[in-house]
Amino acid sequence: xxxxxxxxxxxxxxxxxxxxxxxxxxxxxxxxxxxxxxxxxxxxxxxxxxxxxxxxxxxxxxxxxxxxxxxxxxxxxxxxxxxxxxxxxxxxxxxxxxxxxxxxxxxxxxxxxxxxxxxxxxxxxxxxxxxxxxxxxxxxxxxxxxxxxxxxxxxxxxxxxxxxxxxxxxxxxxxxxxxxxxxxxxxxxxxxxxxxxxxxxxxxxxxxxxxxxxxxxxxxxxxxxxxxxxxxxxxxxxxxxxxxxxxxxxxxxxxxxxxxxxxxxxxxxxxxxxxxxxxxxxxxxxxxxxxx
Numbered sequence: 001x002x003x004x005x006x007x008x009x010x011x012x013x014x015x016x017x018x019x020x021x022x023x024x025x026x027x028x029x030x031x032x033x034x035x036x037x038x039x040x041x042x043x044x045x046x047x048x049x050x051x052x053x054x055x056x057x058x059x060x061x062x063x064x065x066x067x068x069x070x071x072x073x074x075x076x077x078x079x080x081x082x083x084x085x086x087x088x089x090x091x092x093x094x095x096x097x098x099x100x101x102x103x104x105x106x107x108x109x110x111x112x113x114x115x116x117x118x119x120x121x122x123x124x125x126x127x128x129x130x131x132x133x134x135x136x137x138x139x140x141x142x143x144x145x146x147x148x149x150x151x152x153x154x155x156x157x158x159x160x161x162x163x164x165x166x167x168x169x170x171x172x173x174x175x176x177x178x179x180x181x182x183x184x185x186x187x188x189x190x191x192x193x194x195x196x197x198x199x200x201x202x203x204x205x206x207x208x209x210x211x212x213x214x215x216x217x218x219x220x221x222x223x224x225x226x227x228x229x230x231x232x233x234x235x236x237x238x239x240x241x242x243x244x245x246x247x248x249x250x251x252x253x254x255x256x257x258x259x260x261x262x263x264x265x266x267x268x269x270x271x272x273x274x275x276x277x278x279x280x281x282x283x284x285x286x287x288x289x290x291x292x
Contacts, residue, residue: 004272011265018258024087025251028244032174035241039171046234053227057187059210065217067224070186071162077110077130077152078181079232081168081239082118084134089253091246092117094179095167100125102181110161112152114236130155140240145233153225156185164228168235169242175249177242184228 057068078099082092095118099109111129113119115137123129131151136144155161164185170178212219 004269004276007265007269007272011262011269014258014261014265018255018262021251021254021258025248025255028248028251032241032244032248035237035244036171036174039237039241042234042237046230049227049230053187053223056210056223060212060216063216063220065220066157066186067220068186071156071159073159073162074108075110075161076104076108076163076165077112077155077161078104078165078167079112079148079152079184079235080114080118080122081137081166081235082113082115082121083239083243084116084137085247086117087250088243088247089250091169091177091243092121095169096121096125098179098181099127099167104165110155112148114148114239137236137240137243140233140236142229142233145236146229149225149229149232153185153228166231166235168239169246171238171241171245174245177246182231184231185224187224187227 057063080095080099082095086092092115099122100106106125106127109127111119111122111127112131112133113122113129114133116132116134119129119132119134133144133148136148152161152164156164163183165181166184167179167181170180172178
């Protein structure tokens with residue numbers, strides 16, 4: 001059995017750690033409330049943007065446009081959104097595992113990293129990191145998403161990459177965060193329709209082709225970049241909320257585990273103290289008996 005001094009020292013160390021985890025939990029809770037409100041208020045816009053573009057392209061007929069056709073390059077750009085800090089449970093590792101376990105080969109992937117944790121992990125596994133936008137995740141803004149979108153669109157237009165993907169953690173609620181990998185470009189005109197669109201699939205309106213003014217090519221040149229920037233910004237906002245939610249849960253679990261360890265150590269300390277007192281009393285009684 002460990003000595004009373006060792007148990008007391010370990011208990012004090014765990015109590016100090018518990019104070020840190022409790023403080024981090026409180027900070028994450030405050031940040032989560034702000035990020036959650038921002039994610040929930042902006043999510044309808046980005047969902048509607050995705051549904052609108054999907055519906056529009058599904059009704060556009062056979063349009064020949066670079067954004068609708070895969071490039072000749074086998075390379076695939078992946079915008080990877082993780083955090084700059086750890087202590088968030090499996091938040092960062094879930095995204096890197098999603099990429100490593102996907103159908104995208106390591107030698108074909110070009111990483112545009114948002115968040116140091118994802119960048120460092122993927123670089124360690126041998127992935128090519130093309131650009132680092134780690135500071136963006138601290139306080140995401142639309143202009144940051146536009147900058148990332150412009151970079152990957154330029155690579156796509158120059159045929160440096162043939163496809164563009166987005167890897168982020170979707171925020172469903174405080175305790176549920178879903179790692180997601182979605183394809184941004186080339187856009188498939190036959191994207192999966194929503195339930196509302198499916199209900200209208202046989203209607204006359206659904207069969208009516210889309211009319212563009214000006215030409216379809218000019219319209220898509222304006223619409224697709226905005227579509228991409230909107231999805232990237234929505235992903236940044238949701239990822240920030242997911243990060244704080246994951247860190248809050250991780251720190252809550254760490255605080256509860258520390259409480260259990262402190263309780264066990266207190267019991268061990270009391271047993272060691274009782275054993276020490278019993279031994280001292282036994283020695284006193286034995287000494288008195290020897291004198292008599």
